Amino acid sequence: MKKSIGVAGLVAMLALCATAPAALAQCGGQLLMKFDADCFAYESNATLSVLEGGFGAYKSNAGSQLTVVGLMTLFCTPLNGNVPNLPVTEYSFVWSGMTAAAATTEAVYIVNGKKWDTDYTPGNFFIYEDSPADAPRATTPMPANPPNGSVPVNFTDGTLILSGTISNLHTIVTRTNNTASAIFGGSFSADYQFTGGTQFGLVAGSGINALNGNWCGKYPTGCTPTGYTAHPNGKYDYAVTGVQNSTWGAIKQLYR
Amino acid sequence: MKVGSALLLLIALLAAAVPAAAQDEALLNFTGYDYQTDGSPNNVYLSLGDSYFAVGFITSFHPTWLQPYVDPGTNEYTFFQSGLVVNSYSFIGGVLVVTFANGGMVEYYEDPSKNATNPPNPPNCPAYGSNPPNADSPAKFSDGLLAISGSLDDASLYYDFNQDQGGFQSNMNITGGAYAFYVPAPSWNGWLMTGLVSPPPGGNPCPAPTGYDHQLSGECRHPVTATNHGTWGKLKKLYR
Numbered sequence: 001m002k003k004s005i006g007v008a009g010l011v012a013m014l015a016l017c018a019t020a021p022a023a024l025a026q027c028g029g030q031l032l033m034k035f036d037a038d039c040f041a042y043e044s045n046a047t048l049s050v051l052e053g054g055f056g057a058y059k060s061n062a063g064s065q066l067t068v069v070g071l072m073t074l075f076c077t078p079l080n081g082n083v084p085n086l087p088v089t090e091y092s093f094v095w096s097g098m099t100a101a102a103a104t105t106e107a108v109y110i111v112n113g114k115k116w117d118t119d120y121t122p123g124n125f126f127i128y129e130d131s132p133a134d135a136p137r138a139t140t141p142m143p144a145n146p147p148n149g150s151v152p153v154n155f156t157d158g159t160l161i162l163s164g165t166i167s168n169l170h171t172i173v174t175r176t177n178n179t180a181s182a183i184f185g186g187s188f189s190a191d192y193q194f195t196g197g198t199q200f201g202l203v204a205g206s207g208i209n210a211l212n213g214n215w216c217g218k219y220p221t222g223c224t225p226t227g228y229t230a231h232p233n234g235k236y237d238y239a240v241t242g243v244q245n246s247t248w249g250a251i252k253q254l255y256r
Numbered sequence: 257m258k259v260g261s262a263l264l265l266l267i268a269l270l271a272a273a274v275p276a277a278a279q280d281e282a283l284l285n286f287t288g289y290d291y292q293t294d295g296s297p298n299n300v301y302l303s304l305g306d307s308y309f310a311v312g313f314i315t316s317f318h319p320t321w322l323q324p325y326v327d328p329g330t331n332e333y334t335f336f337q338s339g340l341v342v343n344s345y346s347f348i349g350g351v352l353v354v355t356f357a358n359g360g361m362v363e364y365y366e367d368p369s370k371n372a373t374n375p376p377n378p379p380n381c382p383a384y385g386s387n388p389p390n391a392d393s394p395a396k397f398s399d400g401l402l403a404i405s406g407s408l409d410d411a412s413l414y415y416d417f418n419q420d421q422g423g424f425q426s427n428m429n430i431t432g433g434a435y436a437f438y439v440p441a442p443s444w445n446g447w448l449m450t451g452l453v454s455p456p457p458g459g460n461p462c463p464a465p466t467g468y469d470h471q472l473s474g475e476c477r478h479p480v481t482a483t484n485h486g487t488w489g490k491l492k493k494l495y496r
Contacts, residue, residue, distance in 0.1 A: 026313040026315075026332060026372075026373045026377065026382060027377060027378070027460075028373075028377055028378075028381050028382040028462050029287075029289075029381070029382065029384075029455075029459055029460070029462050029464060029465070029471070030455065030456060030458070030459050030460055030462075030464065030471065031287060031460065032460055034285075034287065034315050034473075036282065036285035036315055036316045036475065037281065037282035037285060037316060037475070073285075073315060073316050074315055074316075076460060077378050077460060077461065109353065109414070110344075110346075110353055110355065110412065115414070138281060138282070139281065139319055139320075170419050170421060172414075172416065172419075172421065172422075172423065174412075174414060174423060174425070176410065176412055176425070181410075183410050183411075183412065183425045183426065183427060183447060183449075184425065184447070184449070185412070185414070185423040185424065185425030185449045186423055186449065186451070187421050187422060187423040187451030187452065187453075188421075188451065189419060189420065189421040189451075189453055209456075210453065210456060212421065212451055212453045212471075212473065213451045213473035213474070214423070214449055214450055214451040214473055214474045214475060215451065216449065216475075216477070220279065221279050221280050221477070222279050222280040222281050222282075222477065222480070223280075223477070233282070233285060233451075233473060233474065233475050234451060234473045235287060235473050237456065237460070237471075238459075238460040239456055239457065239458030239459055239460065
């Protein structure tokens with residue numbers, strides 16, 4: 001009996017290790033919020049382009065609706081009071097309302113590789129604090145073919161702490177050549193602005209800032225679980241507008 | 257003794273357990289900045305012969321291979337990417353594409369001194385310094401315990417100046433380091449990629465460090481080693 005309890009305890013400890021917090025990380029620079037391994041995108045109308053070697057990437061058709069779900073791993077000043085602590089507390093997010101402004105364009109990359117570019121119309125983001133954590137993750141794994149019973153709904157429960165708009169989202173996926181050993185790369189870049197949420201007061205007046213990072217579209221890999229089109233990995237930047245101490249006298253002088 | 261052995265084996269199996277459907281997973285995630293040095297005096301970004309570098313911080317780890325063994329509360333986890341020399345160059349329509357000769361490397365460090373983080377942060381800023389290489393960078397990002405080292409082959413970089421956005425990608429094969437043995441040997445070969453954007457002015461609360469070219473946000477992905485499902489009966493048979 002004691003051995004059984006011991007085994008159960010060890011199993012529980014290992015399970016906890018496997019879902020431990022995503023680690024503290026260093027802030028600084030422009031970084032405000034970071035998301036890493038547990039973020040995936042899916043679309044309503046994307047076509048898989050499989051090239052030589054069996055690897056490919058999804059190309060959006062015009063009007064394809066993009067949804068991104070994920071978990072934040074790091075918050076920096078002034079949001080550093082939020083500490084992701086899986087499996088107790090998660091900070092999940094959803095991007096929605098964006099559609100491919102036109103079909104993905106394809107160009108030659110290096111000599112015989114490919115480069116896919118996609119622009120999206122503006123949309124919104126929503127960040128939730130939720131306990132206990134219930135959103136699926138890359139290692140749980142992500143349930144196939146979203147929308148489904150847990151995607152995106154398990155990313156949109158809890159308290160809405162921040163929301164805002166996303167604009168100028170542009171994604172790039174590259175493939176270095178046309179062989180099975182080709183290296184895939186990718187990136188995304190967008191602008192965002194906070195508009196609401198229970199913590200909006202902490203970031204009110206911050207204006208438009210950058211949202212960017214890596215965009216892994218290689219298929220079939222862990223970047224594209226069944227039914228998902230890409231794996232973003234990136235960050236929200238936050239540039240504080242400079243302020244200068246002054247006096248009423250100095251301000252009056254400006255108008256004389 | 258048999259129970260003890262079985263217990264150890266069970267622990268090993270659990271520690272290595274991964275979802276069967278996954279084909280690769282993020283080994284490490286990171287942010288940082290990149291910079292170049294001229295192979296010979298020139299005013300062209302990443303021209304032939306120029307060298308490409310990056311430094312920064314690891315932001316999260318593989319949940320079973322590395323996370324149980326790191327302690328970000330006590331240590332900082334940094335990286336230094338080096339040894340990449342441009343061997344082909346193209347700039348057409350505002351899009352830069354370069355490839356690098358094989359022989360690059362990336363090193364991940366565990367350092368209790370936290371001299372790159374430069375705490376308390378805030379109000380202090382990470383020790384990127386200005387115009388690298390300098391007294392802080394890459395030195396403070398490449399000291400401490402070498403946790404994992406890797407070689408970089410078939411590396412390339414693109415940057416679309418029309419979009420002010422680009423990416424870096426490379427094969428990354430683990431070659432050593434104190435934590436390397438936590439990663440199953442069949443998963444040592446993977447790939448590294450990162451998105452690149454130009455640093456904006458301002459910051460939170462630190463300005464972008466002068467003399468660096470881009471901000472990075474990326475990850476190193478490695479294949480997951482398959483595991484077998486078994487029963488207690490089969491497990492016992494191994495020890496009879």
